[in-house]
Amino acid sequence: MLDKAAPVSMPISSLLPGDSPRLAGESPQHVELLAATQDLPPILVHRGTMRVIDGMHRLQAAKLRGDETISVNFFEGDEKEAFLLSVNANIKHGLPLSLADREAAAGRILVSYPQWSDRAIAAATGLSPTTVGAIRQRSFVPAQRESGRVGRDGRVRPVDGSAGRLRASEVIAMNPDAPLRAIAREAGVSVGTARDVRQRLRAGRDPVLTSQRDTAKERGPSVDAAVESQRHRTGNTVAGTDWRSVRSSLSRDPAVRYAENGRAFLRWVDGHVIEPVEWCELIDAVPPHWSNSVAELARSCAGAWLEFAQELEQRARKQPES
Structure with a gap:
């Protein structure tokens, strides 16, 4: 977490280069521009390692001017959190990160936080969820091996939603006219999913989406068998008709x-x-x-x-x- 205490003046010699998301390092032109600034804003430093999280251009500018100290705010946390904060800070102000910088950062964040959703990582890196999804597919952690992902709101959602849909279909089979909120609460799914499952069952269709059924097959025969078993329990034996x-x-x-x-x-x-x-x-x-x-x-x-x-x-x- 950020130390909310007032910035402190630290000897420049006590600070170490940070784990910057900038692949090409600092821009000399930007350093010279900042060196002409009278008052440099405080830089952000990871207290545990004394590495700069945000402000390498300002640090270089202070060195260029011959300053011996610089104003510092401290961050308390681990190095993964420090890198995440560095990326977030650099996409919000100062010299913008390039597309290559942001894509490389997304790859690193995926390794550190594989449970995060594509949208959550996209928000942290300034990329689109589609781009993050493509990076995830190229990473060493296949999406189908994850049980769930953490969204931007902090809630965990399953990658494979077939199990929740099967539970919802069981609840509906026992009480077809139950309120959607009650079905959702009992099955552990969203109200929208409960509504879709009920509509699909009423139309004689499989409660599990085709894409989820394919994922279930990839995850193993036990999941696929559960899908087929539920189809027969709900009387939905023609749902897979082609x-x-x-x-x-x-x-x-x-x-x-x-x-x-x-x-x-x-x-x-x-x-x-x-x-x-x-x-x-x-x-x-x-x-x-x-x-x-x-x-x-x-x-x-x-x-x-x-x-x-x-x-x-x-x-x-x-x-x-x-």
């Missing part, structure tokens, strides 16, 4: 292939079926100010499909057994 395989079979069925309305049905469904991987790619195309309207439209379409499915099931039950 329209492409169904369409291939339908198109070979003479009752569909040689009937005009059958061919028209195939063409119509081609334009109305969407796979999860498709909407994952398209969802970012919706501007934020249209999110609610498009969400209502999607919910309306889902309701229409549900009615369509129920009508088909009723007709199937009325068919005499052969």
